[in-house]
Amino acid sequence: MIEDSAQSWITGQLALTLLAVDPAGLGGLHLRSRASPVRDIFLGSRPPSLAPLRRITPNIADAQLFGGIDISGTLAQGRVVKSKGLLAEPQFLLLTMAERCTAGLAARLAQALDTQMGHCLILMDEGADDDEVAPMALRERLAFSLELDGLRAAELAEIVLDQHDVLRARKAVGEIGVPEDALEMLVVTAARFGIDSLRAPLLALACARAHAALVGHTSVTGEDLQIAAQLVYSHRATMIPQEAEDSPDQPDQAPEPEEPQNHEADENLQDIPSEMLIEAVKALLPPEILSALNKPGSAKGAKGSGGAGQKRKGNRRGRPLPSRMGTPTGDNRIDIVATLRAAAPWQPMRRKAQPEASGLLIRSSDIHIRQYQELSDRLIIFGVDASGSSAVARLSEAKGAVELMLGEAYSRRDHVALIAFRGEGAEVILSPTRSLVQTKRRLAGLPGGGGTPLAAGLKAMSELAQQAQSQGLSPSLAILTDGRANVPLPGRVGRAAAKEDAETMASVLRSMNLPSVMVDTSVRPQRDLNVLAGVLGATYVPLPRADARGLSKAIGAALEV
Known part of the structure; x- marks a missing residue:
């Protein structure tokens, strides 16, 4: 462990x-x-010749990056005053909380990196889970990646570097020669590791030239290519290169005469076959990545929303929130009343300091920005067990509960949907709607009878929930069943398979993090259904003889309606 850390x-x-x-x-x-002394030591160990870090956050405004109209300066001078943006000159940026970077900011920073003005970016990624990571649009434009979690300050080695070497290398890097076959070797190595981005070989070549300049080479050598491949490819690899099959024996042929090599770099590259680049990259692959690359990737479930719809702060519409101090951009609006209220107490003092000025004296600290909170509409998805001889009674109760909850939906902006599972599969009886007339018409002919394909019902609910999330709705689940799953998903047979499939689909729904309630409608509470509710992460409510109004109240209480 100490060797790996070192x-x-x-x-x-x-x-x-x-x-x-x-x-x-x-x-x-x-x-x-994550935040730790090791991270502070690492950032503090930057070479002194490296430009100072300029910290930015994911909520930085476009005006701060690219410049714009200085509101306070314009009001004070009576003419348009433009401010200079942070990216007007080459900067060494440190983006904190990079895992929260929006797609818009990632696109703008990526555009700044592509301009080749000399910008350099460190993404400080503090994500705890695998799906909390900085945007790929930025990560693929950066040559290096490093993970410090698990390191201890006591294990860190002190590295002393002559800063004159760094300054000398910075001046010489533009003069470093590149052999003809160097880029070809890097491209082939990237392809064998499943790296499909063309930026990776170019970044590796830049890394090789920088290393050659640092160690005093006049041209890129095999050693430089090895180090570059290790640093740039190890975190980008998506597959392990397959061993080349032995070719059939061929009759010996006389080697063709070759011209003598006059360049030291070309001789060094001949001494380093492409397979050594492959092994060099493998040497830096962590064991967990090696094992993961040998397994097929799994899709990650999307995060859901709960309560009465997801709360989203915006600058255009929704419920007004208290204004905040800020800089006006194209995405927000100035709260004129709040701005004047903040500037009013300071007018006498500012008037004494600027007696020649006319009108209101407003500073940038006075400007307040409007805020709104918008609630996304919520969708309650009912999954009703329509199987068996008691289906008629259960469906009648479900119909009444849906109609009662929909009757109150207008004040809460709720939508409802109904999925019935019976026989061999599940069917969407009622698509998301707020129409009470359409709901009564669809519920009137709801069929019943047959087996209990609980897994198919849960699968249909997950698909409908994902579709609703893509449309901006916040899904919640209400499942009414007796828990006797006896029909598995297509391709499997037996009650054991049906139970296993139901638990698998419940795990999928749990990964979506949706508010859920499991209503047990059997005569006696079912232990298996209680366990399934735990797998799903749902509230378990046993209601053996509840009417429509009782179901509506229980579901509303469980989902905090």
Whole structure:
């Protein structure tokens, strides 16, 4: 463990040094680490020749990045005053909480990196889960990636670097020669590791040139290519290269005469076959990544929303919230009343300081921005067990509960949907709607009888919930069943398979993080259904003899309607 930590630390130090040599060519570093002393030590160990870090956050405004009209300066001087943006000159940026970076900000920062003005970016990624990560649009433009979690400050080695070497390398990197077959070797190596981005070989070539300049080479050598492949490809690999099959024996042929090589770099590249680049990248692949690359990837469930609809703060519409201090951009509006209220107490003092000024004296600290809170509409998806001899009574209760809850939906902006599962599968009887007339018409001919395909019902509910989320709704689930799953998904047979499939689909629904309630309609509470509710993460409510109004109240209480 200490050796692995030391290797990771030395790799990170080398990455920072190479960034100091060629920040524009390498793009930057994706630093995945929670707040810790190790992270502070790492950021503090940057070479002094590296430009100072400018910290930015995911909520930075476009005016701060690209410049714009200075509102307070314009009001004070009576003419249009433009402010200079942060990206007007080459910067070394540190984006904190990069896992929260929006797609819009990622696109704008990626555009700034593509301009080749000399910008360099460190993504400080503090995500705890695998799905909490900085945007790919930024990560693929950065040469290096490093994870510091698990390292301890006591295990860190002190690395001393001559800063004169870094300054010398920065001046010489543009003159480093590149052999003809160097880029070809990097492209082939990237392809064998399943790296389909064309940026990766270009970043690896820039890394090789920076390393060559740092160690004093006049041209890229095989050693430089090995180190570049390790640093740039190890975190991008999506597959393990397959061993090449032995070719059939062929008769010996006389080697053709070759011209003598006059370049030292070309001789060094001939000494480093492409297979050594493959092994060099494998050497830096962590064991968990090696095992993961040998397994098919699994899709991650989407995060859901709960309560009475997801709360979304915006700047255009919704319920007004208290204004806040801020800078006006194209995405928000100035609260004129709040701005004047903040500036009013300071007018006498400012008038004494500027007696020649006329009108209101407004400073940037006075400007307040409007805020709104918009509630997304909620969708209650009913999954009703329509199987067996008691289906008629259950469906009658479900119909009444749906109609009662829909009758109150107009004040809460709720939608309802109904899925019935019976026989061999599930069917969407009622698509998401707020129409009471349409609901009564669809519920009138709801069929019943047959087996209990509980897994198919849960699967249909997950598909409808995903579709609703893509349309901006916040789904909630209400499942009414007696828990006797006896029909598995297509391709399997037996009650054991039916139970296993139901638990699998319940796990899928749980990963979506949706508010759920499991209503047990059997004569006696079923232990298996209680266990299934735990797998689903739903509230278990046993109601053996509840009428429509009782069902409506129980479901409403469980879902906090």
